[in-house]
Amino acid sequence: MEAAGERGARPDCGCKGIRSCLLCEGPAQAAPPPQKNDNFVYCPATGLAVGEPHSEFAGWAFPFPGVFLLEDFINEDEESKMVQLMDRDDWKLSQSGRRKQDYGPKVNFKKHKLKAGGFLGLPSFSQELVKRMEAYSVLEGFFPVEQCNLDYLPERGSAINPHFDDEWLWGERLVSLNLLSRTVLSMSCDSEDSLRLFTTLNQGGKKSNHFGFPRTSQNHEPNNCTPLSGFSNAEREISYASPTRLIPFKDATVAIHLTRRSLLVLYGAARYEWKHAIYRKHVESRRICITFRELSAEFSMGGEQEELGKELLEIALAFQGKPV
Incomplete structure:
Protein backbone atom coordinates (compact mmCIF):
# COMPACT_ATOMS: atom_id res chain seq x y z
CA MET A 1 0.00 0.00 0.00
CA GLU A 2 1.26 3.47 -0.87
CA ALA A 3 2.16 5.84 1.91
CA ALA A 4 -0.26 8.72 2.23
CA GLY A 5 2.38 11.22 1.16
CA GLU A 6 3.04 9.26 -2.05
CA ARG A 7 -0.53 8.63 -3.10
CA GLY A 8 -1.61 10.09 -6.41
CA ALA A 9 -5.12 11.30 -7.16
CA ARG A 10 -7.66 8.49 -6.86
CA PRO A 11 -10.44 8.20 -9.45
CA ASP A 12 -13.12 7.58 -6.82
CA CYS A 13 -12.40 10.52 -4.52
CA GLY A 14 -9.85 12.96 -5.93
CA CYS A 15 -7.58 12.91 -2.87
CA LYS A 16 -3.81 13.09 -3.29
CA GLY A 17 -0.74 13.72 -1.19
CA ILE A 18 -1.56 13.82 2.51
CA ARG A 19 -5.25 14.55 1.87
CA SER A 20 -7.82 11.85 2.55
CA CYS A 21 -11.54 11.23 2.89
CA LEU A 22 -13.75 8.42 4.13
CA LEU A 23 -13.72 6.79 0.69
CA CYS A 24 -9.96 6.41 0.35
CA GLU A 25 -9.34 5.65 4.01
CA GLY A 26 -11.23 2.39 3.47
CA PRO A 27 -13.04 0.06 5.91
CA ALA A 28 -10.24 0.24 8.48
CA GLN A 29 -10.26 3.99 8.40
CA ALA A 30 -7.07 5.79 9.21
CA ALA A 31 -7.14 8.46 11.87
CA PRO A 32 -8.94 11.50 10.43
CA PRO A 33 -7.03 14.74 9.94
CA PRO A 34 -6.52 16.68 13.19
CA GLN A 35 -9.73 18.34 14.34
CA LYS A 36 -9.09 20.85 17.09
CA ASN A 37 -11.77 21.78 19.56
CA ASP A 38 -12.40 25.50 19.24
CA ASN A 39 -11.95 27.24 22.58
CA PHE A 40 -13.35 30.64 21.54
CA VAL A 41 -16.48 31.52 19.60
CA TYR A 42 -16.93 34.62 17.45
CA CYS A 43 -19.70 36.98 18.62
CA PRO A 44 -21.09 38.94 15.62
CA ALA A 45 -22.81 41.51 17.85
CA THR A 46 -19.55 42.70 19.43
CA GLY A 47 -16.80 41.51 17.07
CA LEU A 48 -15.21 39.62 19.98
CA ALA A 49 -13.89 36.09 20.27
CA VAL A 50 -15.39 34.89 23.57
CA GLY A 51 -14.08 31.93 25.56
CA GLU A 52 -16.18 28.77 25.34
CA PRO A 53 -17.98 28.10 28.68
CA HIS A 54 -16.36 24.69 29.22
CA SER A 55 -12.84 25.65 28.14
CA GLU A 56 -9.98 27.05 30.18
CA PHE A 57 -10.77 30.41 28.59
CA ALA A 58 -14.32 30.71 29.91
CA GLY A 59 -14.89 34.32 30.99
CA TRP A 60 -12.18 35.70 28.70
CA ALA A 61 -12.36 37.44 25.32
CA PHE A 62 -10.36 39.38 22.73
CA PRO A 63 -11.20 41.57 19.71
CA PHE A 64 -11.35 39.53 16.48
CA PRO A 65 -11.29 42.01 13.58
CA GLY A 66 -11.73 41.23 9.90
CA VAL A 67 -15.07 39.39 9.96
CA PHE A 68 -18.40 40.46 8.48
CA LEU A 69 -21.26 37.99 8.97
CA LEU A 70 -24.71 38.50 7.53
CA GLU A 71 -27.57 36.05 8.08
CA ASP A 72 -30.24 35.32 5.47
CA PHE A 73 -28.40 36.99 2.61
CA ILE A 74 -30.74 35.10 0.27
CA ASN A 75 -34.12 33.47 0.85
CA GLU A 76 -35.10 29.79 0.66
CA ASP A 77 -36.53 30.04 -2.85
CA GLU A 78 -33.36 31.68 -4.17
CA GLU A 79 -31.23 29.04 -2.46
CA SER A 80 -33.28 26.21 -3.99
CA LYS A 81 -33.01 27.65 -7.51
CA MET A 82 -29.26 28.17 -7.20
CA VAL A 83 -28.66 24.61 -6.05
CA ARG A 98 -15.29 17.52 -1.65
CA ARG A 99 -16.65 18.16 -5.13
CA LYS A 100 -16.19 21.46 -6.93
CA GLN A 101 -17.17 23.71 -9.80
CA ASP A 102 -14.64 26.38 -10.79
CA TYR A 103 -15.41 29.56 -12.69
CA GLY A 104 -12.22 31.50 -13.15
CA PRO A 105 -8.88 31.59 -14.97
CA LYS A 106 -6.55 28.60 -15.06
CA VAL A 107 -3.89 29.20 -12.44
CA ASN A 108 -0.57 27.63 -11.47
CA PHE A 109 -0.02 29.15 -8.04
CA LYS A 110 3.42 27.59 -7.54
CA LYS A 111 4.81 29.04 -10.77
CA HIS A 112 2.72 32.24 -10.59
CA LYS A 113 1.23 31.71 -14.03
CA LEU A 114 -2.34 32.06 -15.23
CA LYS A 115 -4.31 31.96 -18.46
CA ALA A 116 -7.53 33.74 -19.26
CA GLY A 117 -8.23 31.33 -22.11
CA GLY A 118 -11.25 29.13 -21.46
CA PHE A 119 -12.64 31.47 -18.82
CA LEU A 120 -16.16 32.45 -19.90
CA GLY A 121 -17.26 34.43 -16.88
CA LEU A 122 -19.19 33.79 -13.67
CA PRO A 123 -22.54 31.95 -13.71
CA SER A 124 -25.39 34.25 -14.63
CA PHE A 125 -27.24 33.68 -11.34
CA SER A 126 -24.29 35.29 -9.56
CA GLN A 127 -25.01 38.63 -11.17
CA GLU A 128 -27.78 39.37 -8.67
CA LEU A 129 -25.59 38.20 -5.76
CA VAL A 130 -22.74 40.52 -6.71
CA LYS A 131 -25.16 43.42 -7.16
CA ARG A 132 -26.70 42.76 -3.74
CA MET A 133 -23.27 42.73 -2.08
CA GLU A 134 -22.70 46.34 -3.17
CA ALA A 135 -25.22 47.48 -0.56
CA TYR A 136 -22.73 46.79 2.26
CA SER A 137 -19.79 49.08 2.87
CA VAL A 138 -17.40 46.22 3.60
CA LEU A 139 -17.97 45.05 0.00
CA GLU A 140 -17.77 48.43 -1.67
CA GLY A 141 -15.82 48.06 -4.91
CA PHE A 142 -15.83 44.27 -4.68
CA PHE A 143 -15.56 42.82 -8.20
CA PRO A 144 -15.03 39.03 -8.15
CA VAL A 145 -13.06 37.35 -10.93
CA GLU A 146 -13.46 33.82 -9.59
CA GLN A 147 -16.32 31.76 -8.20
CA CYS A 148 -15.69 28.36 -6.67
CA ASN A 149 -18.62 26.14 -5.66
CA LEU A 150 -17.67 23.44 -3.14
CA ASP A 151 -19.96 20.53 -2.28
CA TYR A 152 -19.53 18.95 1.17
CA LEU A 153 -21.09 15.59 2.11
CA PRO A 154 -20.75 13.89 5.52
CA GLU A 155 -20.76 10.40 3.96
CA ARG A 156 -17.58 11.33 2.07
CA GLY A 157 -15.90 12.84 5.10
CA SER A 158 -15.75 16.20 3.36
CA ALA A 159 -13.51 18.80 5.00
CA ILE A 160 -10.83 21.37 4.29
CA ASN A 161 -7.67 21.62 6.37
CA PRO A 162 -6.45 24.87 7.98
CA HIS A 163 -5.02 27.08 5.25
CA PHE A 164 -4.46 30.58 3.93
CA ASP A 165 -5.93 31.52 0.57
CA ASP A 166 -3.41 32.62 -2.05
CA GLU A 167 -2.20 36.24 -1.83
CA TRP A 168 -0.43 36.55 -5.19
CA LEU A 169 -3.61 36.51 -7.30
CA TRP A 170 -6.46 36.95 -4.84
CA GLY A 171 -7.14 40.21 -3.04
CA GLU A 172 -8.01 41.03 0.54
CA ARG A 173 -11.69 40.12 0.74
CA LEU A 174 -12.82 36.49 0.67
CA VAL A 175 -16.59 36.21 0.33
CA SER A 176 -18.51 32.97 0.99
CA LEU A 177 -22.21 32.11 0.83
CA ASN A 178 -23.17 29.10 2.97
CA LEU A 179 -26.01 26.97 1.52
CA LEU A 180 -28.17 23.99 2.55
CA SER A 181 -26.90 23.47 6.11
CA ARG A 182 -25.14 25.18 8.98
CA THR A 183 -21.45 24.67 9.70
CA VAL A 184 -18.53 26.09 11.67
CA LEU A 185 -15.51 27.84 10.20
CA SER A 186 -12.57 27.15 12.53
CA MET A 187 -9.89 29.86 12.73
CA SER A 188 -6.36 29.14 13.96
CA CYS A 189 -3.05 30.99 14.12
CA ASP A 190 0.49 29.55 14.26
CA SER A 191 2.17 32.62 15.71
CA GLU A 192 4.17 32.29 18.92
CA ASP A 193 3.48 35.94 19.70
CA SER A 194 1.29 36.68 22.68
CA LEU A 195 -2.40 37.41 22.41
CA ARG A 196 -3.91 39.67 25.05
CA LEU A 197 -7.16 38.47 26.58
CA PHE A 198 -9.44 40.50 28.80
CA THR A 199 -11.93 39.10 31.25
CA THR A 200 -15.65 39.52 30.70
CA LEU A 201 -16.16 39.27 34.46
CA ASN A 202 -16.66 42.97 35.09
CA GLN A 203 -19.30 45.33 36.38
CA GLY A 204 -18.86 44.36 40.02
CA GLY A 205 -17.79 40.82 39.33
CA LYS A 206 -20.90 39.91 37.34
CA LYS A 207 -20.49 38.36 33.93
CA SER A 208 -21.66 40.68 31.18
CA ASN A 209 -22.05 40.14 27.46
CA HIS A 210 -22.53 43.84 26.78
CA PHE A 211 -19.26 45.64 26.22
CA GLY A 212 -20.46 49.04 25.04
CA PHE A 213 -18.11 49.06 22.07
CA PRO A 214 -18.83 49.77 18.40
CA ARG A 215 -21.08 47.07 17.03
CA THR A 216 -20.29 45.29 13.79
CA SER A 217 -22.57 45.61 10.81
CA GLN A 218 -24.60 42.67 12.07
CA ASN A 219 -27.45 45.17 12.28
CA HIS A 220 -27.49 44.71 8.49
CA GLU A 221 -27.84 48.42 7.80
CA PRO A 222 -26.35 48.86 4.34
CA ASN A 223 -23.83 51.56 3.48
CA ASN A 224 -23.76 53.29 6.85
CA CYS A 225 -21.31 51.14 8.75
CA THR A 226 -17.68 50.18 8.80
CA PRO A 227 -17.47 46.67 10.26
CA LEU A 228 -15.28 46.47 13.33
CA SER A 229 -14.21 50.08 13.04
CA GLY A 230 -12.89 51.52 16.26
CA PHE A 231 -11.71 48.26 17.80
CA SER A 232 -8.24 49.69 18.45
CA ASN A 233 -9.92 52.16 20.80
CA ALA A 234 -12.08 49.42 22.29
CA GLU A 235 -9.05 47.28 23.01
CA ARG A 236 -7.35 50.13 24.84
CA GLU A 237 -10.50 50.71 26.86
CA ILE A 238 -10.93 47.09 27.94
CA SER A 239 -7.27 46.69 28.82
CA TYR A 240 -7.66 49.35 31.47
CA ALA A 241 -11.13 48.35 32.66
CA SER A 242 -10.62 44.59 33.04
CA PRO A 243 -7.98 42.10 34.21
CA THR A 244 -5.87 40.82 31.31
CA ARG A 245 -3.75 37.77 30.57
CA LEU A 246 -1.40 36.75 27.78
CA ILE A 247 -1.47 33.49 25.83
CA PRO A 248 0.25 32.43 22.57
CA PHE A 249 -1.85 33.01 19.48
CA LYS A 250 -1.49 29.32 18.64
CA ASP A 251 -3.40 28.35 21.77
CA ALA A 252 -6.55 30.15 20.62
CA THR A 253 -8.92 28.64 18.07
CA VAL A 254 -12.03 30.60 17.12
CA ALA A 255 -15.30 29.12 15.87
CA ILE A 256 -17.34 31.23 13.47
CA HIS A 257 -20.83 29.74 13.33
CA LEU A 258 -22.32 29.97 9.84
CA THR A 259 -26.07 29.62 9.54
CA ARG A 260 -27.78 28.42 6.41
CA ARG A 261 -27.87 31.12 3.68
CA SER A 262 -25.46 33.37 5.58
CA LEU A 263 -22.80 35.50 3.88
CA LEU A 264 -19.29 35.69 5.34
CA VAL A 265 -16.50 38.13 4.48
CA LEU A 266 -12.95 37.61 5.77
CA TYR A 267 -10.50 40.50 5.40
CA GLY A 268 -7.57 42.11 7.21
CA ALA A 269 -6.25 40.06 10.13
CA ALA A 270 -8.84 37.29 9.67
CA ARG A 271 -7.69 36.91 6.05
CA TYR A 272 -3.92 37.16 6.41
CA GLU A 273 -3.04 36.12 9.98
CA TRP A 274 -5.59 33.40 10.80
CA LYS A 275 -5.97 30.15 8.88
CA HIS A 276 -9.49 28.87 8.24
CA ALA A 277 -10.81 25.31 8.07
CA ILE A 278 -13.97 23.21 7.95
CA TYR A 279 -13.68 19.99 9.97
CA ARG A 280 -15.58 16.79 9.28
CA LYS A 281 -17.47 16.99 12.53
CA HIS A 282 -19.01 20.28 11.40
CA VAL A 283 -20.48 18.87 8.17
CA GLU A 284 -23.81 17.52 9.41
CA SER A 285 -25.58 17.19 6.04
CA ARG A 286 -25.00 18.30 2.47
CA ARG A 287 -23.48 21.78 2.37
CA ILE A 288 -22.56 23.96 -0.60
CA CYS A 289 -20.21 26.89 -0.23
CA ILE A 290 -20.00 29.54 -2.97
CA THR A 291 -16.76 31.51 -2.62
CA PHE A 292 -16.00 34.69 -4.54
CA ARG A 293 -12.50 36.15 -4.86
CA GLU A 294 -11.26 39.52 -6.11
CA LEU A 295 -7.92 40.42 -7.69
CA SER A 296 -4.83 41.36 -5.69
CA ALA A 297 -3.06 44.69 -6.04
CA GLU A 298 -0.65 43.20 -8.59
CA PHE A 299 -3.54 42.67 -11.02
CA SER A 300 -5.40 45.86 -10.18
CA MET A 301 -5.00 49.45 -11.39
CA GLY A 302 -1.35 50.46 -11.11
CA GLY A 303 -0.15 46.89 -10.56
CA GLU A 304 2.46 45.07 -12.64
CA GLN A 305 -0.19 42.94 -14.34
CA GLU A 306 -2.92 45.55 -14.58
CA GLU A 307 -3.79 44.72 -18.22
CA LEU A 308 -4.27 41.03 -17.52
CA GLY A 309 -6.35 41.88 -14.48
CA LYS A 310 -8.54 44.19 -16.56
CA GLU A 311 -9.10 41.39 -19.09
CA LEU A 312 -10.10 38.93 -16.35
CA LEU A 313 -12.47 41.44 -14.78
CA GLU A 314 -14.20 42.16 -18.08
CA ILE A 315 -14.74 38.44 -18.69
CA ALA A 316 -15.97 37.79 -15.16
CA LEU A 317 -18.53 40.56 -15.11
CA ALA A 318 -19.93 39.57 -18.50
CA PHE A 319 -21.43 36.51 -16.77
CA GLN A 320 -22.70 33.42 -18.58
CA GLY A 321 -25.34 30.72 -18.57
CA LYS A 322 -29.04 30.96 -17.88
CA PRO A 323 -30.36 33.35 -15.24
CA VAL A 324 -32.34 32.09 -12.24
Missing part, protein backbone atom coordinates in the same frame (compact mmCIF):
# COMPACT_ATOMS: atom_id res chain seq x y z
CA GLN A 84 -30.83 23.26 -8.87
CA LEU A 85 -28.78 25.22 -11.41
CA MET A 86 -25.49 24.03 -9.95
CA ASP A 87 -26.65 20.40 -9.94
CA ARG A 88 -27.43 20.61 -13.66
CA ASP A 89 -23.68 20.98 -14.28
CA ASP A 90 -20.98 18.45 -13.53
CA TRP A 91 -19.32 18.42 -10.14
CA LYS A 92 -15.62 17.53 -10.34
CA LEU A 93 -13.92 15.43 -7.68
CA SER A 94 -11.75 17.41 -5.30
CA GLN A 95 -9.56 16.62 -2.33
CA SER A 96 -10.70 15.73 1.18
CA GLY A 97 -14.07 14.37 0.07
